[in-house]
Amino acid sequence: MNFKPVDMQLLDVISNIKSIPEGAINIRRDGEPVIRQSSPNIKIGTNADNNGLLVEINPGTRNESVHVPVIVTEAGFHDKVYNTFIVGEDADVTIIAGCGIHNDSHSDSGHDGIHEIIVKKGARMKYVEKHYGEGNGQGKRILNPTTNIILETGATAEMEMVQIKGVDDTVRITTAHIGDKANLKIMERLMTHGEQKAVSDVRLYIEGQGGSGQILSRSIGRDDSVQVFKAALVGKNECLGHVECDSIIMDQARIQSIPELIAESADAVLTHEAAIGKIAGEQLIKLMSLGMTEKDAIDTILEGFLR
């Protein structure tokens, strides 16, 4: 293990790791695993195609977490990985993923993470993924995550996906299949600056009876950045689905929000709300009348919005 300060800093930002934690963990740097350790209940191995991880969480595992952060620090490196997570029946666990890129060079570097997540009967999973880029070169920092998630009967999952800053180009594709009485909540937080582009395409297939799905997205577009957000709910049974996209637009940014509802059952109840707007002048004035400068007021409002 030879971690450089830049590695530790990236790890801290994306997964709050200050030292190597106890329990199950896999740290991938520039395409190679630098640390891998399983725990009695969580086994981390290599998948059958030898191109990624197979993480198996034993049935009934409680209150454990598994860290699988990825960092890219080699200039011009483009990493691609296929990971599978199987959360055993009645388990209750947290998966902390995330990717940080440091690129000071003039060539692009990036990471494509293709994740397959199966949450077995009655299990609960919380999934947290932070994306972050840094470095001074002209080379772009590119992140293209694809996530497929299957929720079996009575399973519950909460997914928090955050793009903090510094990612120049991202296309995020998320697909979920929700079974009987299963429940999925996806929360996205996104901030884009400069010339950044971000596309997110989420599709939830609510297939089981009594299933429910929610997509809650908050984003801020600044400078000349562009965001496209597609959120589709497909209700195939007696189910509940809700999409909420809320964006603050600033400067010359462009934001496109496309909610889509598809009901294939008369018992599906699907709703959406979408709003794009700038910071309300009243909000700024209110905080300034409490003694804040205009700049601090803007920062406070934006920080709160993405919290």
Next chain:
Amino acid sequence: MLKLENISMTVNNSNGLQREIIRDINIEFKPGKLYAITGPNGGGKTTLAKVIMGIYQHTTGHIYLNGEDISELGVTERARRGIAYAFQQPPRFKGLNVADLITIARPGIDGLGLRMKMRDVGLCPEDYLDRDMGPGLSGGEAKRIEIAQILSRDSIISIFDEPEAGVDLWTVQRLIGLIVQKYQDNPKSTAIIITHHENVLPICDEIIVLEEGVIKLRGSAVEIWPLIRDDIQCKMREQCRGEICYEL
């Protein structure tokens, strides 16, 4: 303490015509006193408050705070010099919670202080401090939290814009008590309450009636209250269909 000298504010209407919303206002607000501003809707009360706070720029005249001309100062500077304004319609903030806002109003306030401020405005701290300031709050709740912010601020001039609106009677009584206790006879501060409330008006030191942008009447509560009482009480009964006010 706060002196308004020949204050007027003109706006350009949508049809390009100029309209004077307040005209030639001259008032000196003295320390340790409680002032009420009342008058019909659209009379210019909120506009005058926003002119004092610096949210609207007056078109003629001068504003002095303890002798300093603050006419050219922006909202932030006026807040830092000791002017505070509780909005008639407080804006909402998605993602900021009640504790965040009170802490912005009074940096460094501790947990005990936060809980005290909530109880002052009749809200249970355990239920409210973590609540989001977004659209989930009712109008009355947002209003009380707004008042709690201004009460936290120890300002020289505190302006409350219709604090009674959307707040139940019991809480109104309590708020009035607090305001009287905090500001009346306190040589370091002055409170200005924009109100129509028949329980508030008579206890103020001075009543100013603003109508069509000009001061129509002003004087001590003893002089003015008898002149406007019938009007105010009658108006309140119409507003609430008589039910609540007769219980007072």
